[in-house]
Amino acid sequence: xxxxxxxxxxxxxxxxxxxxxxxxxxxxxxxxxxxxxxxxxxxxxxxxxxxxxxxxxxxxxxxxxxxxxxxxxxxxxxxxxxxxxxxxxxxxxxxxxxxxxxxxxxxxxxxxxxxxxxxxxxxxxxxxxxxxxxxxxxxxxxxxxxxxxxxxxxxxxxxxxxxxxxxxxxxxxxxxxxxxxxxxxxxxxxxxxxxxx
Numbered sequence: 001x002x003x004x005x006x007x008x009x010x011x012x013x014x015x016x017x018x019x020x021x022x023x024x025x026x027x028x029x030x031x032x033x034x035x036x037x038x039x040x041x042x043x044x045x046x047x048x049x050x051x052x053x054x055x056x057x058x059x060x061x062x063x064x065x066x067x068x069x070x071x072x073x074x075x076x077x078x079x080x081x082x083x084x085x086x087x088x089x090x091x092x093x094x095x096x097x098x099x100x101x102x103x104x105x106x107x108x109x110x111x112x113x114x115x116x117x118x119x120x121x122x123x124x125x126x127x128x129x130x131x132x133x134x135x136x137x138x139x140x141x142x143x144x145x146x147x148x149x150x151x152x153x154x155x156x157x158x159x160x161x162x163x164x165x166x167x168x169x170x171x172x173x174x175x176x177x178x179x180x181x182x183x184x185x186x187x188x189x190x191x192x193x194x195x196x197x
Contacts, residue, residue: 120157124190
């Protein structure tokens with residue numbers, strides 16, 4: 001899973017077929033029929049005539065559409081695809097898979113920082129020093145971000161994995177609550193929602 005993989009990482013990934021762009025164009029036209037409520041989180045075509053779409057609900061904090069919204073989008077998109085098959089602008093017998101981004105969806109940096117700032121996030125980032133670079137990770141909460149300096153400041157999220165470091169059954173220590181790290185946007189290798197436990 002990585003940002004832009006056309007699946008759980010979001011973004012658009014074409015298989016390189018002659019009908020890729022037409023299929024995406026139809027999906028985008030279907031989202032417009034939902035009055036700005038739904039958007040395409042991920043879109044991927046496969047060479048075996050399969051389309052995978054992950055839609056998100058833009059008007060909610062978590063971005064998860066309901067089952068009925070997924071079904072409504074799927075039906076509307078399927079109707080568009082059927083018409084395109086008859087018109088021969090896409091191949092016949094295309095299979096379609098529509099789903100939501102999932103509970104551990106990848107967060108686009110910096111575009112979605114403000115939207116998910118109150119949620120715990122799993123962050124994998126690289127630190128650079130004079131000798132070498134190293135990869136670090138953790139479950140953090142966003143303290144602040146600055147679009148001019150292109151940096152984020154993180155604190156430890158109050159989740160079980162972080163509390164257990166203070167001792168089983170104990171709350172986070174003062175040192176943990178006050179801990180901060182600042183990372184440039186481009187040092188972040190992965191940012192995804194962390195299911196709260």
